[in-house]
Amino acid sequence: MIAIKDKLTIDTWVTANWNEFIEVSENPAYQKARCYYYNGKMRIETMSIGPDHASQHGTMTFAINLFCTFKGIPHRGLVNCSYRKTGVRESQPDISYYLRERVQSAPTGSSVVDLDQFSPPNLAIEIADTTLSDDKGEKRLLSEELKVDEYWVVDVQKAQILAFEILADGGSRRIYQSQALPELAISVLEEALERSRQPDQSQVATWLVTQFQQV
Structure with missing residues (x-):
């Protein structure tokens, strides 16, 4: 063999x-x-080690952290964290978030997160530069099985976000406003991604603050 x-x-x-x-x-x-x-x-x-992937990764984490801070939403963000259901499945999204009451029981340490002991994150995000087809396909199905609340795919080339709510009875549906982060419109994050394409990104934070003050 x-x-x-x-x-x-x-x-x-x-x-x-x-x-x-x-x-x-x-x-x-x-x-x-x-x-x-x-x-x-x-x-x-x-x-991925390309600058476009890295830039949009940073913009997404900054925007979500800023929104949670403005709205007083307890949050714990994890980068490249692996989640394992032993013998069954494992996923390692680019970004994941534990929100509100799950923050208190969010995993810590240096080992892969054991889903037999810990809850899955509320939100899982893939930053898709060269992996878009797979992120929209098999990894979305994998996220449905992991029972996260929402799964997002960031299309690096188009600066667009495909956001899905994971349904309790199986499957997922496209959404345009986050349910895990109420009042957060996906279009605002897409605009932030587009603005972050500029060499100087100092204005992105100012623009986001203005947007979040209005919701």
Whole structure:
């Protein structure tokens, strides 16, 4: 039998059992990769290092933190945090948030978050530069299984956000105003992403403050 590491293709879904996934995800060679497991398949994904991805990642976290601060919403944001349902699934979104009452029981430490012990985050966000199709597809289905409240995909090239509410009875639906962060319109975040394309981003914060003061 060929070892899974010998037939592994990066940035695509590969059939593997759970033990094979753990073996690969714990391999030092993939320390800087992002790891997903869903429906009997794993995906080892190289992290984007481009400036556009980095810029929009920073804009999203800043905007959400600022909105929560203005609205007095308790929040804990995590970057590239892995969430694991042992033997079943694992996800590592670019950004995730625990909100309101879940903040008090949000995970800490240096290990993968064990979903048998902790609740999933309220919000999971993928910043999609070269992974848009997969982020809209398999990873959205994975987020539905993880039972987050909302799942967002940021299209880096278009500075657009595909936001989905995860439904209690299964599936998800497109939304244009966040339910996890009430009164936050997705269009405001998209405008912030567009404004952040400018070399000098100092005006983005001022503009966001003005917008959040109005809601």
